[in-house]
Amino acid sequence: MKKFIILIFTLFIIFSCKNDPHHLVRIEGKLIPISEELNPKEVFETTIEPYKVKVEAEMNAVLSFTPNELNRLDGKLESSLGNLMADLCYEKADPVFNSRTSKNIDFTMLNFGGIRAGISKGDITMEHAFNLMPFENELVVVELTTDKLYELINYLITENRAHPISKHLNLEITKNGYNLKINNQPIEASKTYYVLTSDYLQNGGDNMIFFKNPVNLYKTDYKVRNAIIDYFKENDTIKVNLDGRFRSEI
């Protein structure tokens, strides 16, 4: 019986609450900037500190040395840093690709916008590698028909900027058109070409639509940044030149 009474009370309380519900009457919204006026909470800073010390030590690790400043603006259709990026990606990824497919990559093509920072003359640190490539993009090899290859060449000519390409591609814009050689050979219409690029560009990034739907797509599982770090670690001094791989006579 006591239980019965409690039940009645409970039901009544629920019922009376339902009869008198709360309604949303006012909403206020605003943006609060996180600025210097807010003092940092100490327990958070002490939690961060050991992580910070280790990250800073890793980022300051010296990987290599460059006698010259490397940037993406020191040529018109090529650049020191662009040539370095394209060539080192080829050098690191081609053995991986070859071991899996018994084929070789024909050339590398990346994008100008993907070179995120320059490297000053002197020591090259881990931080430089992270600044140069802050994203997790991976290297992929796309197998292109000659039709798609010509689309790629037209893109380079139309864009008229120093998108990084490796030394294996030689392109000269002339008054009447262009001269093109890949590994010192003219284009063979019946052949397909293996182009190394990033998964970002393969997905149509920077409007490189010729990389979408290739004959075959091969993943390397190799991050662009890791290729950069590995190359720097293996080469104590970086040598790179502008060699006219992509140039214009007009």
Added chain:
Amino acid sequence: MKRRNFIQKSTAATAFLTLGGLSLESFSSNNTKHITILHTNDTHSHIEPFPSNHSRYANKGGVARRATLVERIRKENPNTLLLDAGDIFQGTPYFNFYGGELEFKLMSMLKYDAVTIGNHDFDNGVGGLYAQLPHAKFDFISSNYDFKNTILDTHTKPYKVFIKDGIKIGIFGVGIKLKGLVSEKNYKETKYLNPIEIAQDMSRILKDEEHCDLIICLSHLGYHYAPERQEIGDLELASKTKDIDLIIGGHTHTFLPKPTVTKNSEGENVLVNQVGCYGINVGRIDFYFDNDKNKASKGKSIIV
């Protein structure tokens, strides 16, 4: 026996009335309730403030400062929820070296209540996210990613109902299409479901079955896209759903100076907010409830 039963029943009835009187009085008195929602999005592993020589965000952001703000607001109103709309991972070496451990630890210390999953939270794969879950003392709410065939199965919730000061707050989460944006080897067999259909389902469940007073959508869809891109943004989501009070967005790193007020499928107001990225700002939305019928009948006012 029967008589005794009757007496007891009548006693019960008396007590009933007395209590009824009391409770009617307490419920009918002017009673305002206040819920505060704090939110971030796209913090992208930005643990420390930007350096003083940074070109765009000099001296802005920083988790330790955010903690001071959140603590201050919680003291002011204990009925506060702290939420995040995804892309917690990726952007500084803290993520590259520790895989999100520090981000989750600090968010747990900040007492985040719930987050949804952004595309960059897949950057170390579903396995990489799973590996950091022990550091996260908050809920992962995702309604339109089906993780059944992945290691994340059972580790996310399609929605959650929080009760603060008697107000029921229903929260669900929607994420962006992963194909083309995230490498397949990272999202594995995660299935992406249409966010509009899922949002319609979720808002119905939260309204009709869970009887929520407030419905919030945590979204990592992005604020708005040009029609030719055929992508679903928060403004479109708002226009094709009903009963949602607030959409907390992310992905497009949109710095809204104040929340956008837009209309839902029934012509009612919905708030859409997004506070940029990198922990530079925190969004604050205050909801006031009243049980005074006269006030309630006037509808809700929105001050932004």
